[in-house]
Amino acid sequence: MITLTINNEKYQIDASSETPLLWVLRDHLNLKGSKYSCGIAACGACKVLVDGNAVPSCVLPIASVIDAKITTIEGLGTAEELHPVQKAWIKENVPQCGYCQTGQIITAVSIYDKHDNLKKDEVLSIMNSNICRCGTYDRIKKALDGLF
Amino acid sequence: MINRRDFMNLSFTAGSGLILGVNYSCIQGNTEKHEKIEIKNYSFNPFLELTNTNKATIYIPVPEIGQGPRTALAMIVCEELEIPFANVSVKQAIASTIYGDMSAAGSETIDKFYLPLREAGATAKDMLKLAAANIWNVTSKNLHCKNGYVLDTESERKLSYGELADEASKLPIPESVGLKKPQDFNLIGTKQKSPDLRDMVTGKAIYGFDASLEGMKYVSIVRHPVREAKVKSFKPERALAIPGVSQVIEVKHFKPIPYAEVLPGVAVIAKDSYTALKAKKLLEIEWDLSEIENEDEEAFQNQYQKLKSQPPEFVLRKPDISKIISDRVLEFDYKIPFWGHFCMEPMNFLASYHDDKCVLIGSNQRPNLIQDLISKIFKLPLENVIVETTLGGGGFGRRLAVDYALEALIISKEVGHPVKTLWTREENTLQDYFRSLSYHNFRIGIKNNQIHSWFHHIMTKPIAGGPRYEVQGAADIPFNIENIAIGYTPLKTNIRIGSWRSVSHSYNVFVVNNVITEVALGLGLDPFRYYLELLGNENSKTIKLPLRGSRGTVECNLDRLRNVLVKAAELSGWNDQNGKNSALGIACTYFKKSYAAHVAEVIMKNNKVRLTKITSVLDCGKVVNPLGVRAQMEGSISDAIAVTLKSNITIQDGQPQELNFDAHDITRIQDMPELQLHIIDSNENPSGAGEPPFPSVPPAIANAVFTLTNKKIRTLPIQI
Known part of the structure; x- marks a missing residue:
């Protein structure tokens, strides 16, 4: 049994220690907002926040995040009030198929919540780690413009 | 096309007033007491249910893969039904022959469902009106509908659709139904966001x-x-x-x-x-x-060299050869590679x-x-x-x-x-149905500083035996050229192939447009003006091809094609080009009933060519949801950048080589240039927007790169 802290709750996980966090979230905990897409940490669809940093969960063994605070897309904002990044995504109607968007949002949240006053280019260079096959980038840029 | 009467009648046992489901909802009253009310659903036709609480459920037949049918199709029903879009919940229909062809294919969704859905909404509206007329004992002609209510303006009475749903759903389906005039639309043409937006940004959406x-x-x-x-x-x-x-x-x-x-x-x-x-x-x-054949790129190239020296196996257009006397002949050979689909969800x-x-x-x-x-x-x-x-x-x-x-x-x-x-990402690529590799041999005859003859020999692996889905965008060119010869020969390969956004337009429009710009520049002409000349002065052109069904008779509205081309040139500042370190490239095409043109701008910076701007003009008739159409234009540009400047699939030992995003990167946010999008304001029937904007983007980029660097581009991605 491995204990993980996800969205401020503790979970006892019955999975071997090398299991990637993504599959534990999806198959064990029914938290399906984090998506499988490349399996090699190259597209960002599976990103979650690990101690505030956006990290691809598809290659992240659960053994490596035992002491970490994990936040998934389901843990952002509250039922009454979404996270400002989610609100910006809604305002700009960003998603098309939507499959990559939870990962995009997690990356943007990791930048937003750190208050580092990054320049626009620096924000885009971090967002470059997430792929969107529908090409929603122009609207992501507009959503980011309203946030940073 | 589905017969409307059959369709509406099949929808439910006529006159039954079918209650489809009952559930309960707690509605908070003023007194902090929770009042429990029973929600009943009434079916009006396969697209539409109304509840006694004045909500509509609209069933969407076409799969949602990011192209927006769950927004646009629901809007069409709401327009005629006169119910606020916000009062609607959207559900995906299960497979049924009742809807006809439910495919998300060929950019045909709006074209195919525009009329049936308007009729579905209008039919229900008439039944609701009649129910109100029966209750008030008046004639329904004097009633009208707005925001989910039937109104009697004379007596200032009104009843909500919810109050009328039970009665109305029991009424016989009207024989004929009147539709709104486009100038009276108040929802179609407005910007509407996806009903799935909130679920998508909170991780609740189910794929x-x-x-x-x-x-x-x-x-x-x-x-x-x-x-x-x-x-x-x-x-x-x-x-x-x-x-x-x-x-x-x-x-x-x-x-x-x-x-x-x-x-x-x-x-x-x-x-x-x-x-x-x-x-x-x-x-x-x-x-x-x-049974494995160790195919590779060299084997494909050898096959091409052999085939291009022979006459095409299929002749699509044939000029009178005796009339072809050219001053000189320019030859072009293109290889456009396999492309994979790389859907984010394997x-x-x-x-x-x-x-x-x-x-x-x-x-x-x-x-x-x-x-x-x-x-x-x-x-x-x-x-x-x-x-x-x-x-x-x-x-x-x-x-x-x-x-x-x-x-x-x-x-x-x-x-x-x-x-x-x-399926893993790698399996998703290995077991893909790739867009076919294609080869193109052009022989362009020049006479009196004009294209006098146009010979284009296309080679691909066909999707279905012969040339059926392989020649559009090439055989149907509407150009004002005296002698046009188009031939097709199938390539042999074991690689599995299928449809990829815009199918044959994805390669044919590239090579056709690249030839035009190269020839124009070679003749010392302005590519945009020369293109207009090629499009002639006629209003439209019908091109007959020896293909079955609608593929055999292709209509091109030249007015609309010239219009998008001129608009793209105008918006991009084509006539004001003066930069030494920058260049523009132009391209256009038509795809079924939609017309698109693009201008790309590239600059030379630190000895590297960079794409800085794309101007995109689309005429897809009457626009249902401008947000959806814009998204398709943006997506087309993003797709085009990936295949024009970044990635492709190559084959070695019979195996695709670029299996994941490490070896096959696609467009990322920093690759996106400045976008200038323009949708033509039109009252023509709505036509597709998913594929039509794509094909002219890659050649616009390539033409800009050629203009800037003078390097001939004969394959993709462009190595710059």
């Missing part, structure tokens, strides 16, 4: 990968990277030794139709995804490789075969084909094959094939419980 059924297990399948390999024998023991692995079975090659080819392999069935993925690495499989499907009843759930582009095929293969009545379509993480043509659905069902039948298959 195929997220669907579940009680008792389901997860399946991962080992297949050989080369399609013709067969399983000779396998040892399942080591995989079976992993706790949580329940079975290891062989999956046999099965190809009832090309678009449902189940490839041979060995499947691991396990309690969860990771166990299945882990255990499959322990399988020991001996492959029969006797293939997967959930299937259950139990007691001669099948349930299939997942992302697909063709619900009817899945239902029909499985009904035929397993000899089950259609109603025993339930196909539920979830949201799809991209499609781009890949999900028009339904191999993944058939594969999941075959496995479920064998193991006796529901299964969810999951």
